[in-house]
Amino acid sequence: MASAAATRLQAGWSRLKVPAVAWEPLIRLGLDLAEDVDRDAGTVTARLRPGDADRLAGLGIRVLSDSGAVKEEAFRLPEGYTPVTGIQRRVRSLAERHPASCQVRAIGRSVEGRLIEAWRLSGPSRDARPVVVLLAGVHARELAPVEVALALGEHLTEAYGRDANVTRLLDIREVWVVPLANPDGRLRVEAGDLYWRKNARPLPDGQIGVDLNRNHDVHWHLGNARTTDEDYRGPEVASEPETRAVRDMVRHLRPRLVVDVHAFAGMVLWPPGVDRSFTPEESLFSRLARPVANRLAYRSGTLARVLYRVTGDVGSWALAERGALGLTVELDDQGFQPSFAQAMKDWEDWRWPLRWWFDMAVDPLSAPLALPPEPKPLRLPAFGLPGLS
Ligand SMILES: [Zn+2]
Structure with a gap:
């Protein structure tokens, strides 16, 4: 449950109690906020800079608990997680082993020139099919989403031609998975900057990094223009090559569904982010999200509301x-870098809901109101498809 996130603070982070009227002023302060907002309880985790405690007190925001400073010890990726070089190997090796159902596509390059790669997963038919997209690793410090994306791609590919349910899904959909949308940022985390969130853009004032999930062309001008802040929007709309890689992929593929996986809060969220209104698609989002949120005991609703x-x-x-x-x-984790076992539990939790979304995305209003149970793997005889043994 999301409330569990409150029970253990990461080093350098504080738990805040925020009165309802103070949320907007808090956002304007430009604090580094974790995504574990609990509007009902009025709490969120934040990383305070010198002087922030006084500014918060002025807004009536209390510091509930404080973990103290980050200890000066070398950060190591928790055991089990795949480092950037290993992610690239896993992406390519899957496609080499299963060329009929999995191809690697470079969708762009990062600020520092690293390839941003996507898996295209689909049955061998050439017929056009509805496309769905899954993104992970946009925020560098959020480790578990990347493992979920890697596990998803490997699961779908390896089950294609063996499990009738997965085979059917990839025969009627084209699934694109981007396991690591911000490779430069992730490398900074691996090098010891364990709470790095942004990309690695050097800025004219000496600051570094743009928040890639504030850089797209939607109400961009209302975003945070302070380069020192973790949610800095960037110097202009889609200024970052990582943003443009995703933008161009979406423009080209015209997907029905784009799932962007972050951590850590236990939420399923949808637009709009800019205000508390609803989009005309509210009922579609709700039909997709609520059955999954109910099953996993996640909270759900629009970005701005939840x-x-x-x-x-x-x-x-x-x-x-x-x-x-x-x-x-x-994802419902305790902190940005949970144990690898927790990341694998996230994957177990999400394996079926993601497949169900990919299926239902074309016609959400036909979706049942409760998430059906995960179907048991239905063995197919292993013949007639290339590359299978
Ligand atoms: Zn995030």
Whole structure:
């Protein structure tokens, strides 16, 4: 449950109690906020800079608990997680082993020139099929989403031609998975900057990094223009090559669904982020999200209502630009770098809901009101498909 996130604070972070009237002023302060907002309880975790405690007190916001400073010890990726170089190997090796159902596509390059790669997963038919997209690793410090994306791609590919349910899904859909949308940022985390969130853009004033999930062309001008802040929107709309890689992929593929996986809060969120209104697609989002949120005991609703005001995010942009249903998932972890076992539990939790979304995205109003149980793997005889043994 999301409330569990409150029970253990990461080093350098504080738990805040925020009165209802103080949320907007808090957002304007530009604090580094975790995504574990609880509007009902009025709490959120934040990383305070010198002087922030006084500013918070002035707004009537209390510091409930404080973990103290980050200890000066070398950060190591928790055991089990795949480092950036290993992610690239896993992406390519899957496609080499299963060329009929899995191909690697470079969708762009990062600020520092690293390839941003996507899996295209689909049955061998050439017929056009509805496309769905899953993104992970946009925020560098959020480790578990990347493992979920890797596990998803490997699961779908390896089950294709063996499990009739997965085979059917990839025969009627084209699934694109981007396991690591911000490779430069992730490398900074691996190098010891364990709470790095943004990309690695050097800025003229000496600051570094743009928040890639505030950089898209949707109410961008309302975003945070302070380069020192973790949610800095960037110097202009889609200024970052990582943003443009995702933008161009979505423009080209016209997906029905874009799922952007973050951590850590236990939420399923959808547009709009900019205010508390509802989009015309509200009932579609709700039909997709609520059965899954109910099953997993996640909270669900619009970004602005359940999280906080967000502009320039990929989900709101994909809906506005291409009519794609942009869902944001906040995995229910304790902190940004949970144990690898927790990341694998996230994957177990999400394996079936993601497949169900990919299936239902084309006609959400036909979706049952409760998530059906995960179907048992239905063995197919292993013949007639290339590359299978
Ligand atoms: Zn995030």
